[in-house]
Amino acid sequence: ELKVEQNPLFLSMQEGKNYTIYCNYSTTSDRLYWYRQDPGKSLESLFVLLSNGAVKQEGRLMASLDTKARLSTLHITAAVHDLSATYFCAVDRDDKIIFGKGTRLHILP
Amino acid sequence: EPEVTQTPSHQVTQMGQEVILRCVPISNHLYFYWYRQILGQKVEFLVSFYNNEISEKSEIFDDQFSVERPDGSNFTLKIRSTKLEDSAMYFCASRFPGTSGRALNTDTQYFGPGTRLTVL
Numbered sequence: 001e002l003k004v005e006q007n008p009l010f011l012s013m014q015e016g017k018n019y020t021i022y023c024n025y026s027t028t029s030d031r032l033y034w035y036r037q038d039p040g041k042s043l044e045s046l047f048v049l050l051s052n053g054a055v056k057q058e059g060r061l062m063a064s065l066d067t068k069a070r071l072s073t074l075h076i077t078a079a080v081h082d083l084s085a086t087y088f089c090a091v092d093r094d095d096k097i098i099f100g101k102g103t104r105l106h107i108l109p
Numbered sequence: 110e111p112e113v114t115q116t117p118s119h120q121v122t123q124m125g126q127e128v129i130l131r132c133v134p135i136s137n138h139l140y141f142y143w144y145r146q147i148l149g150q151k152v153e154f155l156v157s158f159y160n161n162e163i164s165e166k167s168e169i170f171d172d173q174f175s176v177e178r179p180d181g182s183n184f185t186l187k188i189r190s191t192k193l194e195d196s197a198m199y200f201c202a203s204r205f206p207g208t209s210g211r212a213l214n215t216d217t218q219y220f221g222p223g224t225r226l227t228v229l
Contacts, residue, residue, distance in 0.1 A: 033217065033218070035220075041222075042200060042220045042221065042222045042223050043152065043200065043202075043220040044220075045217040045218065045219065045220075048217045088151070088152060090152070094164075094165060095140065095157040095159065095164040095165045096154060096157065096164075096165035096167070097142070097144075097154045097157070097218075098154060099151050099152040099153070099154070100151065101150075101151045102151055102152075
């Protein structure tokens with residue numbers, strides 16, 4: 001059974017700091033997604049990662065995938081207040097997609 | 110930019126009633142999905158749909174649920190007899206396949222804005 005563990009579940013950090021969100025999953029996967037969700041809104045796609053060693057960057061966010069360790073990370077560099085949101089990882093295996101519980105990120109000015 | 114749309118934005122119904130949630134995926138997408146999210150909780154997969162049939166479904170997607178793509182543009186989720194615990198935000202998503210085949214496609218899922226279902 002595919003399980004996805006995300007941590008931390010809540011993160012409060014100062015602007016300008018760096019931090020990493022971790023996503024562990026239990027079985028092999030076809031692809032791994034990272035999404036952002038603002039309160040009361042839908043999900044915005046951030047990254048899709050396919051292969052071992054994949055690294056993608058967009059602005060202050062960088063995602064990586066280690067398929068051997070079944071681990072993905074979302075790294076935030078020099079956080080700004082606008083990045084405050086809930087971040088979800090999700091793992092897709094044979095078109096069945098399991099989400100982590102989400103990391104609620106609160107960035108203090 | 111093309112987007113996934115969903116109607117209605119909010120649906121209120123009585124327990125035991127049938128509801129149909131509607132989605133219009135992005136026009137050249139071939140894979141379609143329904144998810145739900147109970148307020149403040151994680152997103153739960155319900156079903157994936159490809160080539161006019163269900164690809165995968167979760168334990169939540171029991172006999173009370175069904176999906177249909179009746180006319181080549183709409184993608185609907187029907188709940189036959191709603192329960193209080195069906196109250197949630199329901200999201201539709203769609204995806205365009207890559208060129209390497211279904212298992213290796215590279216494209217992301219685009220989510221609609223959601224329908225908030227309230228069962229009284």
